[in-house]
Amino acid sequence: MGCCDAPGLMPIEDAMEKMLSRIQPIQTTQRLPLPDALGYVLAEDILSPINVPPFDNSAMDGYAVRRSELALGQPLTVAGKSFAGQPFDGEWPAMSCVRIMTGAQIPPGCDAVVMQEQASVTNAGVTFSVRDVPHNDNIRPTGDDIHHNDVVLSRGARLTPRDIPMIATLGVSQITVYQKPKVAFFSTGDELKPLGEPLQAGQIYDSNRYGIKPLIENFGCEAIDLGAIPDCPQTLKATFEKAQSLADVVVTSGGVSVGEADYTKDILEQLGEIGFWKLAIKPGKPFAFGSLQNAWFCGLPGNPVSAVLTMYVLVQPMLAKLAGHTEWQAPQSIPATTRTTFKKAPGRTDYQRGIYSIENGQFFVETTGNQSSGAFRSMSLANCFVVLERERGRVEAGETVNIQLFNATLY
Incomplete structure (x- = not known):
């Protein structure tokens, strides 16, 4: 452990390696x-x-010509027309051209298309303002985009x-x-109240499921919402058993800290095993990972920002690997200059909510304000995470930090 490591807390890099090393992609396929x-x-x-395009075609509305005849500078009669889906298939006499539209098949013998803006129709035929054009000018060749x-x-x-x-x-x-990974999720806590109902003393609305569900779907997985479960060991155990019978991964929010009514960790030890618990990350320290008999388990903290952050940073790459998404990439870190201070104590990697802007090619970032893990408005205002290293302390305005722009899953 380094001098700035928090005792008992696993660095997120180690947690990620342990988690991903255990995950094997789903092999079930479907047509x-x-x-x-x-x-x-x-x-x-x-x-x-096939080749795309499957035939030589015109890139312009204009006239299909033979360059040797165009070079003579004489009017050319119109031998016919070639439209998209209706190619010219008649006789093409000498000293004539073919009226052609964009996407239409090139007549055999044509070696250039002159755009209609460079052509004038007269009684004598079509005259052109150009005589010398490149070979295959304005012609898109067979397989120009994709080859067989x-x-x-x-x-x-x-x-x-x-x-x-x-x-x-x-x-x-x-x-x-x-097959898409199936993810069953539920919230835990007696204090949670359904939306649309009045709050009683000590109650809050169950907002976490409304953040978790779209993230699961944006990650490319099937979401199975099992609702809000009260702090009752028997009910929680039954819900876990149901969840693992329905899904490849079970995700909970709440119940993994150290409170007297936090039963999730205890039940997980009964039904499976805990790979790790408590990470050196802020917010989101009480994140848990493990396995049930028939599914993987991710226990998110109960605070709204912590739940979304750990889903985004930790669960997203796990689900990508499970889905076989080998081209998934973690959000890129970009250096940015701070315009405000960022409070921080050494010991944990801190993901603070920020607003970045670009001026003259330079990234700048400022805080969204309240960085409490229960203050979700600062998350709603943000467009990036300001990732402050474990060993780092308070950041003053004008310093350089690394930011991670939100990827498509958060938009």
Whole structure:
């Protein structure tokens, strides 16, 4: 342990290594229609069965010409038309051109397309303001975008809204994907009240599930909401048993600290085992990881910011590996200059909420204000995390820090 390490707290780098070393990707696959595959992870490479485009086509509205005839500078008669889906298939006499539209197939013998802005239609035919154009000018050749048998997407890629139309251009209607991990989640605590009901003394609304569910879905997993469970050991144990029968991963919020009514840790020891508990991270110290008989377990802290932060920083990479998403990458760290102070004591890696801006190519960051783990408004205002190293103390304005811009899962 270093001089600034918190006694009894595991560094998050060690926790991540221990967690990921135990996770094996789900191998179950399924065949899906392309429109239903968004967000799934590919279980096989996508090879193109065709060239894209499948034929030489025009990049412009204009006239298909033979350059040797264009160079003569004489009017060319119009032999016919080539439209998208309706190629020219007639006879193409000498000293003539073909009217062509963008995307239309290039007639055999054409070696350039002159855009219509460089052409004038007269009684004598079409005259052009240019005589010398490059070979294959304004012609998109066969396979210009994708060649037959090219690997367009690799196994392990998670399908995005940009990927679906690209696969569609190949004429591929069904693809093989990995089954999405199923994640059952619930909140614990007698103090939790459903939304829409009045609060009684000592009660709060159960907000954590409303942050956890969209994150699970944004991570590319299937979310199973089991509700809010009171602090009753029997009910909690029954809920854990139900959860592990439904899901690959069980996620709870609350119940993993040291309070007298925090039963989650005790029940986990009965039903499975704890891999680690208590991390050198702020907020989120009482994060727990382990296994049940039939599922993995992640116990999030009960404070709202801590729950979302640990889902984002710790659970996200675990679920990515479980899903077989080999192309997943952790958010990139970017150096930024502080415009405000950031309070910090050495001992834990601190993820503070910040607002970054860019001026003349330089990143600047300022605090969102209240950094309490129960103050979620500061999370709502933020667009990045300011990641302060374990050994670091108070940060003054003008110092350099590392920030992590929120990735798509938090937007």
